[in-house]
Amino acid sequence: MTHHERITIPGWLRRWGPALAIMALLFVSSSQPKIEQPGAETVYFSGAMPIFPGGWDFIVKKSGHMLAYGLLAALLCRALWRPGAGRSAGLGALAGTMLYAVSDELHQTLVRGRHASATDLGFDFVGAALAILLVWIVMRWRAPQPAGQRR
Secondary structure (H helix, E strand, O other): OOOOOOOOOOHHHHHHHHHHHHHHHHHHHHOOOOOOOOOOOOOEEEOOEEEOOOOHHHHHHHHHHHHHHHHHHHHHHHHHOOOOOOHHHHHHHHHHHHHHHHHHHHHHOOOOOOOOOHHHHHHHHHHHHHHHHHHHHHHHHHOOOOOOOOO
């Protein structure tokens, strides 16, 4: 291959690849066992999973849920987006994100020291909904307006 040749990536992979990559990363993360060390006063690792002392573990992990599932929702929205899709892309992305979140929680029941959590699903939903709202706002702002109309 010469330096002038381009590698072409199929359209479906450009659209769906980033969302599939996040799903794979979430699956690997959920596969990490959690082994508590009672009384630990510093960050320690249980496999590849960091465990934070005190209330920090809750704050960091739930923020991570919101960020990860928000990113997944935005990437699914991007994959589903077509001209005129608007709400249907957002609703499809939210549904797809939550289906994946439920499957992830069920998967965690098979991992040592992990369990399914409705609280995690709530944080996943909030992160996904906020991300889709942000995508919708940006797409409306960027959409061409008919002549003479204000935003």
